[in-house]
Amino acid sequence: MTFLFFLSYSGEDARGGYVDEFYADLADVLMRRTTEPEDSIGFQYTGMREGTLWRPEVADVLRTCRVFVPLYSPRYFRTRFCGQEWGAFAERQRAYEQRQGCLPELIVPVLWETVFAGDADQIPRIAADVWAKSKELAGPYQQFGLRRLVKLKTRFGDAYDDVVEHLAGVIIEAARQYELPASDDPLDFDAAPNVFESTDCGTEALVPAQRVGESAGGGPRHVHLVVAAPTVTEAAQQRTDVVSYGNRSEDWMPYRPVEPRPVVRCAMRVAEEQDLTPHPVGVLDRLSELLDKAEADGELVVLLVDAWATRIPAYTEALTPYDSRLYGNCGVLLPWNPADEENKAHEKELHSSVLSVFNRNARLPHPTFRGALHSVDDFMQALREVLVRIQSFVFEQHDVPELANVGAFVARPQLEGPGAR
Structure with a gap:
């Protein structure tokens, strides 16, 4: 199956369910504005059924999807899998450029967090080269990032709706303008480079800042x-x-x-x-x-x-x-x-x-x-x-941590057997 878009994001950014909420809203707008079948609108990890072998599934989707939608955040650019996903899609873009003489603009970035507020060198060159500051989306989106708008819909509802509609339009136009052929070689997560760190891809090496609770010798990774x-x-x-x-x-x-x-x-x-x-x-x-x-x-x-x-x-x-x-x-x-x-x-x-x-x-x-x-x-x-x-x-560093949404969370059943309560 060929998906209209692939949503690429760091698992850490999925905490609170806001990524799922944005994905659902974007998919709804795309279904309303296109004739794409519902089951081929978009792909994200939490849409996979339990028991799916996720590596070949994700590799196959990246091999054929039409538009790549990354959620920019400091955590996104520190996540190896995100760098591998971007690299797999970028290879397809380069193959198209070699055949057609132009680079297809099929990466539609989303400012999930405000990555441009600090040191611009913390954004890999391969991502910094993709324009993400649309003049149509000034205001709260550029100031706070989309996560804040999703979280505070009661306050930023109109601005959030405008962003989703705009992004949907960009995705539709990009997919209409360019027909990106599928890749013959699916992504190998064990061997593929992380283009956010690879100097071979013309990217500045990232040295992420130390995170809360993480020491130089280890940390929650x-x-x-x-x-x-x-x-x-x-x-x-x-x-x-x-x-x-x-x-x-x-x-x-x-x-x-x-x-x-x-x-x-x-x-x-x-x-x-x-x-x-x-x-x-x-x-x-x-x-x-x-x-x-x-x-x-x-x-x-x-x-x-x-x-x-x-x-x-x-x-x-x-x-x-x-x-x-x-x-x-x-x-x-x-x-x-x-x-x-x-x-x-x-x-x-x-x-x-x-x-x-x-x-x-x-x-x-x-x-x-x-x-x-x-x-x-x-x-x-x-x-x-x-x-x-x-x-x-x-x-x-508190007793009741915010939960990530990492798939179909189920209520904890009261089962018999050792350890059950």
Whole structure:
């Protein structure tokens, strides 16, 4: 499917749901002013259904979409995936220029935040070369950025409507004027350069300012995925079926046979989706020191806990430091496979052992302590939500962080199983 436009934005800017709101308003105007089918108007990440392999999906859309709409903000130009998305679309523009002799003006920038108010050198050259200061959109939009207008519609409703109508018109005219061929080579997120940093693309290297809560040695771009699960030898002392275990804690595969990969691999995928650098480690590797250092450096920690591990002394001892405090930068997830016969047979005992280890965290209404995750989809969605919360805690440094909208957030169900409340 060929989309009329691709909305490119930093996941950090999606907090509060304002990106979704703007996207919906823009799509509504485009549907009213064109004959484009509703399902091909625009593409944004939160429109993907659960379970979609997002990398090939996004790569294919970038290979064929007609207009590229980036949301300018300081965070946008610091996000690797955004630089890769821009680069993929820019390659298609250059290919068109080589064949037709002119560069198609198919990038329609949106000032999400006021990036032009400070040092202009903080904007990559590849973006600074695209004019974003339309005289038709002076006033609150240029002064505050579109996010403020979306947030305060009651105050800036007319100005906001004018911006959306104007942007829709620019998108329609650009798509009408230029017919950009699809690329033969889809974007490879593992190999593609970030054009916001690449000097090969004629772009000034960006050295982003240090963010709130982020130290020079780490920061909330790093997440430690700590696996608390026994090895196959240790598991054999507790249960009969040990097919889900391996030689290391990180080999634990709780969702077999539906998901044959270790759960930490699934967690790493979610972290990379959110532009985080994952660091998988076993819980026996000095958890207490890791927690203290991560808190000092503003890094994130997520414990992936097998309920069976809470019956093994070495693991209960290792996990004890976590429950001694309430860490705002940490979360706990307890995968639970309801198809596992031994899980069902020992559910009450396992529930009790989990409560004994996480006596404080499991008994409080703690949004970053998530138990009884019955499927890999439940697990991955819960991890997305937990990562947003604990990253926001570090960014904002308060107890009730503003939530990002990172997909279909679901109400937390009251499920049976260890860790459920």
